[in-house]
Amino acid sequence: MPTDQPTVAAVLAGGTGARMGAAVPKQFLEVAGKPVLRHTLEAFEASPAVDRIVLVMAEGHHETARVIAKAANVTKLSAVIAGGATRAASSVAAIRWTRSQPWSGPDTRLLLHDAARMLVTGEIIAAVAGELAVNKAVTAAIPSSDTVVEVADGRITAVPDRSRLARVQTPQGFHLGLIAAAHEAAAADPGFTPTDDCSVVLRYRPDVPVRTVAGSERNLKVTEPADLAVAEALLARRP
Numbered sequence: 001m002p003t004d005q006p007t008v009a010a011v012l013a014g015g016t017g018a019r020m021g022a023a024v025p026k027q028f029l030e031v032a033g034k035p036v037l038r039h040t041l042e043a044f045e046a047s048p049a050v051d052r053i054v055l056v057m058a059e060g061h062h063e064t065a066r067v068i069a070k071a072a073n074v075t076k077l078s079a080v081i082a083g084g085a086t087r088a089a090s091s092v093a094a095i096r097w098t099r100s101q102p103w104s105g106p107d108t109r110l111l112l113h114d115a116a117r118m119l120v121t122g123e124i125i126a127a128v129a130g131e132l133a134v135n136k137a138v139t140a141a142i143p144s145s146d147t148v149v150e151v152a153d154g155r156i157t158a159v160p161d162r163s164r165l166a167r168v169q170t171p172q173g174f175h176l177g178l179i180a181a182a183h184e185a186a187a188a189d190p191g192f193t194p195t196d197d198c199s200v201v202l203r204y205r206p207d208v209p210v211r212t213v214a215g216s217e218r219n220l221k222v223t224e225p226a227d228l229a230v231a232e233a234l235l236a237r238r239p
Helices: 036-046 062-071 087-099 122-131 176-187 197-204 225-236
Strands: 007-013 052-057 077-082 109-114 137-143 150-152 155-158 166-175 211-214
Touching (some): 007 036, 036 052, 036 122, 052 062, 052 087, 062 077, 077 087, 087 109, 087 176, 109 176, 122 166, 122 211, 137 197, 166 197, 176 197
Parallel strands (some): 007 052, 007 109, 052 077, 137 211
Antiparallel strands (some): 109 166, 137 166, 150 155
16 A cells, blocks of 8 residues: 555544433543543544544534644644534545545545544554555454344344454544445445444445454443443553
8 A cells, every 4th residue: 555645533423422311412521531532532643553633523513622622732633524414424424525635545544433432542543554554444343252142023043153253343444445435335225224334345345354453342432321430440540
């Protein structure tokens, strides 16, 4: 891949965090004295593997996001753009913005990351970005420590081999041309509702392997109110 192609981190914060039951989006709730969003932005700002950051936010919250980024001295922030009604729509917004930039090309590395994963480490970011030097699609993932079952009509119908199962995290990284084409195909398929970006590549570009790198149990997604307390405890234990 050409060395002049930048690595762009798209921080996806387009949701409102309805399950939190808070008056503001969960990305603005504080953990250890700082908003969730600030923790996430600081992780990507500190990563030598990332050249630019684009923040995807719900309408009406852009100025608050900029204030948070300024307080964190996020110098890599290139833009704050509007997100979509779904996770996939926010990814598409990040893809379209990146493709519109004069410095981008089909081999530009795009990392798509859920803003609510505020404890992502520099090691995970570097591993995902580094894998894109030799592969076109990669995600952070951790082995499943639980037995996972398939259920239909309240009955267990299958118990997959746990040794082959993993829990997918973010960032997920792609060459820009690949993920753009995959999402374009998904948009034309009303029968498919993607839950993440790897699933889009797996469905529409099955010829492209999606590699995995080691994630972390700490790289949790803040979704429920209890997750805030867990994140705060983990931050307190950080060396």
